Amino acid sequence: MLIVRRNMSCLASVLRFSDYGEPSKVVKLCSENIETPHNDKLLVKILQAPINPADINTIQGKYPVKPAFPAIGGNECVAEVLQVGPNVTKLLVGDLVVPFETGLGTWRSHAIYQEDELMKVPSGIPLPEAATITVNPCTAYRMLKDFVKLKPGDTVIQNGANSACGQNVIQLCKAWGINNVGIVRDRPELSELTKYLKSLGATEILTEEQCRSTRVFKERKLPAPKLALNCVGGKNGLEMSKHLAQKGIMVTYGGMSREPVIVPTSALIFKDHEFRGFWMTRWKESKGKCAESTEMFEDLFQLVMDGKLKAPKHELISYKNYEEALSNALNVGGFIGSKIILDFTN
Amino acid sequence: MLIVRRNMSCLASVLRFSDYGEPSKVVKLCSENIETPHNDKLLVKILQAPINPADINTIQGKYPVKPAFPAIGGNECVAEVLQVGPNVTKLLVGDLVVPFETGLGTWRSHAIYQEDELMKVPSGIPLPEAATITVNPCTAYRMLKDFVKLKPGDTVIQNGANSACGQNVIQLCKAWGINNVGIVRDRPELSELTKYLKSLGATEILTEEQCRSTRVFKERKLPAPKLALNCVGGKNGLEMSKHLAQKGIMVTYGGMSREPVIVPTSALIFKDHEFRGFWMTRWKESKGKCAESTEMFEDLFQLVMDGKLKAPKHELISYKNYEEALSNALNVGGFIGSKIILDFTN
The missing domain is CATH 3.40.50.720 (NAD(P)-binding Rossmann-like Domain)
Structure with a gap:
């Protein structure tokens, strides 16, 4: 695991696109400097982030969500908190989190997010289940x-x-x-x-x-x-x-x-x-974090812990092989489609 | 106006059908004995009753409402109360009424209805407006x-x-x-x-x-x-x-x-x-008479009285010419369709 000390910046690997087009062509692996988290922000290490159809459609320009360029792909992930800003009140270093908001750009090794954009993952939840729970x-x-x-x-x-x-x-x-x-x-x-x-x-x-x-x-x-x-x-x-x-x-x-x-x-x-x-x-945008969303995540995490809710069939592929992953994202698997999850841990 | 004394029966002219088919062919003008109204029932004299598309479709057997045969056509009318049963509490002889329920068979000169199937028409409402207000x-x-x-x-x-x-x-x-x-x-x-x-x-x-x-x-x-x-x-x-x-x-x-x-x-x-x-x-069936229906009729009658709600263009045709009326019901009028209203007063 990457160690980051207070006030020390780190270099993140990000899967970025600056134009609409075929994902395997327009998405590029870049490096991005990550600063120390201020205020209510946190530095997280992304562990796994799936490729969903809406992510592909967004990059193709076929989705109603139009990100500002340069944009980072992905809307789901599971991440570990590495460092917290001084006004972060609930999340701690070492916590596992998933994004509550969409549009945060999750295809990257590290990110700075705000505390209220994240939900804490209870212990006992496998990474693929956490990485694919929010959509x-x-x-x-x-x-x-x-x-x-x-x-x-x-x-x-x-x-x-x-x-x-x-x-x-x-x-x-x-x-x-x-x-x-x-x-x-x-x-x-x-x-x-x-x-x-x-x-x-x-x-x-x-x-x-x-x-x-x-x-x-x-x-x-x-x-x-x-x-x-x-x-x-x-x-x-x-x-x-x-x-x-x-x-x-x-x-x-x-x-x-x-x-x-x-x-x-x-x-x-x-x-x-x-x-x-x-x-x-739209549901997330119109509701924000609320009692209903808290209850939903509690229910879903509990079902995962009880073995009643499993992630869909999936393949874990290193983010370094992103071109192959993006080409195959919508066409993998045998008798039932298999989801590709980008692995940012190696 | 027909005078009916207590315990005296009268003979009503009814437009009846006993089979589905083209309305001008299957609907027949018949006579039907009308008894004295008991309990919460009233004897009414129908004055005007329109021919609506749903009435035609019902007779053709194309409507989801399937009446028991022999059936009497029509779902709207304006009528005058001729005689009231002993348990009728609100309506009086001489009141003008419209049917609140559908399926009452309004193409007839006289009918026995229950008090709660009817709404009273305030004075000052023209007959064509009253006859066409419930649909x-x-x-x-x-x-x-x-x-x-x-x-x-x-x-x-x-x-x-x-x-x-x-x-x-x-x-x-x-x-x-x-x-x-x-x-x-x-x-x-x-x-x-x-x-x-x-x-x-x-x-x-x-x-x-x-x-x-x-x-x-x-x-x-x-x-x-x-x-x-x-x-x-x-x-x-x-x-x-x-x-x-x-x-x-x-x-x-x-x-x-x-x-x-x-x-x-x-x-x-x-x-x-x-x-x-x-x-x-369905609205009428699911709601029954309720505060909402009372408010609706009050609002609509008031708008008629204020000159803000007029009946659609229409032609008044004697019920005796019912064959012609039924043949032309869906195809009358010039630049805007005209509704046929059956006149049961002559």
Whole structure:
């Protein structure tokens, strides 16, 4: 571990971009001088930081978040506090932390952050779980909490059930006693994928084709879903929404088909369905640190400690191999996508 | 006026159907014996009852409301109380009333209703305004009240601005100081239609084509709409929804294009737009008579008395010419659709 003494600066390795484009081309590994933390600031050593689809889209210029150049990639990490400013009140040297805010630029070996931008990680949380907790588990948590009052025995339906967020939805539903039906695209490894998702806690896994004519709600006596979570859109989202109960809500958080959400007029008028969206970045910006966010992180960390919430399948790759990591970020893994986590410890 | 003495029955003319099909073919004029009203029931003489699109769709079997056969058409009317049962407490013989409930079958000369199915009409309300107040003005009122908290100076956008409901939205917005931008299909009589809708209180009228590229929000310094009211769907609804402010809501209450509502994924995720539906029948069923419904009718009747809320253009046709009336119900009028109101007084 790097030792930093008070008033001594250190040199950080940062993955920086100064223009939009293909990440493996525009992102460069640079060195940046890091000063002593003043006031409520801290110096942290980043340990692990994942590459998420939104990070890639941001660098491509396709995301509504437009950083000031030069910008540092990444929005998630787990880091260790190396040095604290004089006005830091709660965090101590040696604490593990994750960023509460987005847009902090986490793809770097060291950073100066403000105390209120960080959440402390309790001991006993593995690094990959901590490094990937602030985007997908938080998104899954909020979508299951903020739109419909769900109780044990209720049903949630989701497409993209094998996505990183989908895997979190499955695990949270399982932990909370909520039936969850997942939709995935048909594929050669369907039975392997189904087995894996059921091992996480999925009640049923259906292909898009099966979703149209499924009798699973009748056969398994599942109540019609009060909530549908959509990261695909188009026909897939439409077929899923048809299973919603009266007054059901479909929450869209992605659009992998690149087709819009299609809503039958009758679903709105006669079934009273609602179609809404969720974006974790906006939730954090509008809420700030609050009782709800504290409760969320406490719940999520506890589930990790209880072995009920695991990080998605992932590969740890040294930040020095960032070009390869960025090229492959959205296309790794076997029957289920694997997330790349940049390792800044070696 | 028909005189009915206590314990004397009368013969009512009713427009009845016993099968789904084309209204002019399946609806028959019949006679029905009406007994003395008992308990909390009243005998009323129907004066005027409009033909609404939902009435036609119900008879065609295309509406989710499936009446028991034989069924009597119609859901709106204005009627006069002829005789009251012993437990009727508020309504008096001679009172004018409108039905609060739907599905009461209003296309008939006389009916027995329960007291709590009716609302009293204050004096000074013209019959056509009373006969058409429970569907369109109530729908417009609720859509403007129940989804977004609107204040004077806010903007509402709507398509089908020339529809019966659209005309009510315009008048309510005008009365409440809310800017309202209306979208209509291009047509030869566009300038005449625009002039008419502006005379009702429309801030701006745009064609579908103009809606796509309008600079009206900038030029007239109108705030972006917080609320969009959609009775068309398809591309028209999509283009309209693009003008919504951040966190704006589009409420669908019709689908005249017969195309679904199309929602860009980005509008849900990044603009936090909501897409919901409204159906007056459900509102009435779920609420029953309540403080909100009393307040609504008081407000609407007051606006009629103040000359701020007029019935849509209409033609009064004797119920005896019901075949002609039913054939033409959805296709009457010149540059703006005209509603047919069945006259049961001669």
